[in-house]
Amino acid sequence: MARGEAAPAWVGHVLVPLVNLALAFLVSGLIVLAIGEDPLEAVVILVRGAVGFEEAIGYTLYYATNIMFAGLAVAVAFHAGLFNIGGEGQAYIGGLGVGVALLAFDAHLPLPILLLISILASAAFGAAWAWIPGYLQARRGSHVVITTIMFNFIAFALMNYLLVNVLIQPGQMSPQSREFEPVAWLPFAHEALGWFGIQVTRSPLNLSLLWALACCLLVWLLIWRTRWGYRIRVVGGNEPAARYAGIDPAKVVIATMCVSGALAGFVGLNEIMGVQHRLLLNFTAGYGFVGIAAALMGRNHPLGIILASLLFGALYQGGAELAFEMPRITRELVVVIQGLVILFSGALEHMLRPRIEAMFRRPAPAGGEG
Amino acid sequence: MRASLPITIASAALLAAMPLAAAELSPAVVFDMGGKFDKSFNEGVWNGIERFKTETGVKYREFEVTNETQREQALRRMAQRGADPVLGIGFAQAPALEKVAKEFPETRFAIIDMVVDLPNVQSIVFKEHEGSFLVGALAAATSKTGKVGFIGGMDIPLIRRFACGYVQGVKHGNAKAEVLQNMTGTTPAAWNNPTKGGELARSQFDRGADIVYAAAGGTGVGVMQAAKDAGKLAIGVDSNQNHIHPGTILTSMLKRVDVAAYNVFKTAMDGTWKPGIQVLGLAEDGVGWALDGNNDKLVDAGTRAMMDSLRADIIAGKIKVHDYMSNNSCEG
Structure with missing residues (x-):
């Protein structure tokens, strides 16, 4: 397809990320070597730990589900030129929505209705939490990067207050709510597959993965196939032009932040309804921030985000196995390896890209196969 | 399943x-x-x-x-x-x-x-409240200003149990004493934030406290450093932390994990x-207060005798230390 001037698309989309990944692993390998473990064995453990057996795949996909939601949230905002760093807080508050809804209704309603309520509640709570920074950005000019970070802290303080003082199960040491009735538990993947006679080992993977994939499709439709998405992209691309074209950027900013917050809120769906089955502290565990990396790596496209989420999910799960198997590889070192991947594929992306693309630019003569 | x-x-x-x-x-x-x-x-x-x-x-x-x-x-x-x-x-x-x-x-x-x-x-x-009661009483007996401080880690019921026992101990020793209380934060990062721990300690010293009890995990390191810098006293927690700054750590509330x-x-x-x-609890030596070569100059013989009798009274049930967790409140 692409000939002469531009490098073929697969170079930019496949080769460059792979080279970056390989570099990250190379540097990680040197560090592993330096602390006295065998890097090749570490890679084998990492890969086998991430995809080598049913439970590992389950955990990888479960992490990927969270990161997908968070990544989509960042991507949608990014298309409107907004850098939403508040995914963590929006996910936290989204989980609060799920928790409160299920605590109120779990004894009275069947699962499908509870699921619908939970999806709506997590979206509404997440959106509400993002609406405030969105409003402040659009109407008051307070930069959304600053306000969303601040709102993460407010979310933490609020959840802490609620769980320690209000929602705590009485007589319980740990600040967490009572467990929901089993009817309100989103079925695990191993249960759902069991209905079709497929036996797999248990893992935290649950049906919210399907919702995450549906959200990927919905986001793609929204951004590239609707008028509204077009407005988002115009505002993100050139705000004065958008205004000239009769688009009200303030409205678009607020609405986009709400969509973004709703998507982040679904992390709470996976964690609270799908895995923990109770409202507790710190269930977001940094997924909101990893979502930023996933969106950057996935170039704000749902397909890219799915792939990046799988990669980060695999690193989370494989990294845990690594820490488990190799005593000298501590959890801090696992974070270093994850950080190197983010560094090379995100921040240093443009270090190699021009060179690699240049290599593929010239050799194809006119009429040559592209 | x-x-x-x-x-x-x-x-x-x-x-x-x-x-x-x-x-x-x-x-x-x-x-x-x-x-x-x-x-x-x-x-x-x-x-x-x-x-x-x-x-x-x-x-x-x-x-x-x-x-x-x-x-x-x-x-x-x-x-x-x-x-x-x-x-x-x-x-x-x-x-x-x-x-x-x-x-x-x-x-x-x-x-x-x-x-x-x-x-x-x-x-x-x-029974962290029993050990905290003892160090609270020691703080009240040692304080010259009549004001002592408490710095908790993450604001959760467990840490409020420490705080509540401590306050009871302080009031037992000196009913008029004032206890300044701060929690480091609301996220798990609060267990490992020595900088903020130091800030909170300095602020409590500025408000007149001369002894600060840190029940805050790694955050306590900053509290103890601030106490040393200000020439005041600190109380450690969980492990025996007396050795960290000899002469500055009044004692440590031992929790023998x-x-x-x-x-x-x-x-x-x-x-x-x-x-x-x-x-x-105290009776099982699961909690207690640390006295060793690093702090024996800070605690005189009379105070030691008082501490021993308090300990005996709690074990015997003559002093009841209210447990925050029993009703999620420090009001017994």
């Missing part, structure tokens, strides 16, 4: 080397988010099981969790690998440990700081391990 037995995982997992003789004890520990080198709670456990390792030559498996879901994963993985006993550290592991202990009824589990009521689980909890962890492994080895609840 519809899940098939986790044989596939176990066999896959066994592909990795597991050079353990079947008969030998293979204990395991799952540290919590603070990490094993938090200079306080988790590190106390680590000290205890390291002592076990040195004394017996038996190695243990370990894991430090980084998120909520890993607790269950790590505990289950330990049990699948044939680890026994499996020790979970911290109240937050209770739901995960309860689930996994039901799946592996033959494996012995133990948890510190929380009760899990199952036939194969030993639960070890401490090291002994508890050591005993779990040791009794499992001797065959005397028992499930059930162990409540370790």
Whole structure:
């Protein structure tokens, strides 16, 4: 397809990320070597730990589900030129929505209705939490990067207050709510597959993965196939032009932040309804921030985000196995390896890209196969 | 549970080397988010099981969790690998440990700081309010300004239990004394934020406090440093922290998690391990206050006698220390 001037698309989309990944692993390998473990064995453990057996795949996909939601949230905002760093807080508050809804209704309603309520509640709570920074950005000019970070802290303080003082199960040491009735538990993947006679080992993977994939499709439709998405992209691309074209950027900013917050809120769906089955502290565990990396790596496209989420999910799960198997590889070192991947594929992306693309630019003569 | 037995995982997992003789004890520990080198709670456990390792030559498996879901994963993985006993550290592991202990009824589990009521689980909890009462009384007796401080880690019921016991001790020693209280934060980062700990301590010193009790994990390191810089006194927690700044640390509220962890492994080895609840207070030497060469000049003989009689009174039940957790309030 692409000939002469531009490098073929697969170079930019496949080769460059792979080279970056390989570099990250190379540097990680040197560090592993330096602390006295065998890097090749570490890679084998990492890969086998991430995809080598049913439970590992389950955990990888479960992490990927969270990161997908968070990544989509960042991507949608990014298309409107907004850098939403508040995914963590929006996910936290989204989980609060799920928790409160299920605590109120779990004894009275069947699962499908509870699921619908939970999806709506997590979206509404997440959106509400993002609406405030969105409003402040659009109407008051307070930069959304600053306000969303601040709102993460407010979310933490609020959840802490609620769980320690209000929602705590009485007589319980740990600040967490009572467990929901089993009817309100989103079925695990191993249960759902069991209905079709497929036996797999248990893992935290649950049906919210399907919702995450549906959200990927919905986001793609929204951004590239609707008028509204077009407005988002115009505002993100050139705000004065958008205004000239009769688009009200303030409205678009607020609405986009709400969509973004709703998507982040679904992390709470996976964690609270799908895995923990109770409202507790710190269930977001940094997924909101990893979502930023996933969106950057996935170039704000749902397909890219799915792939990046799988990669980060695999690193989370494989990294845990690594820490488990190799005593000298501590959890801090696992974070270093994850950080190197983010560094090379995100921040240093443009270090190699021009060179690699240049290599593929010239050799194809006119009429040559592209 | 519809899940098939986790044989596939176990066999896959066994592909990795597991050079353990079947008969030998293979204990395991799952540290919590603070990490094993938090200079306080988790590190106390680590000290205890390291002592076990040195004394017996038996190695243990370990894991430090980084998120909520890993607790269950790590505990289950330990049990699948044939680890026994499996020790979970911290109240937050209770739901995960309860689930996994039901799946592996033959494996012995133990948890510190929380009760899990199952036939194969030993639960070890401490009366932190009793130990905090004692150091509170010592602070009241030592303070010249009549104002003392408390700096907690994350604002959760457990830390309020420390604060509540401390306040009762201070008031017992000096009814007019004032206790300044601050919590470091609302996220787990509050366990490891020495900078903020130092700031809070300085602010309490500025408001007139001359002794500050830090129940804040790694954050306490900053509190003690601030006390040293300001020429005031600090009280350590969990492990004996008197040695960190000799002459500045008035005492440490000991919570003997090291002994508890050591005993779990040791009794499992001797065959005397028992499930059930162990409540370790002053009477059981599970909590106490530290007096050693680093702080003996700070506590005179009269004060020591007072502390001994207070301790005896609490053990005898003459002084009742209200437990915050009993009604989620410091009002008894």
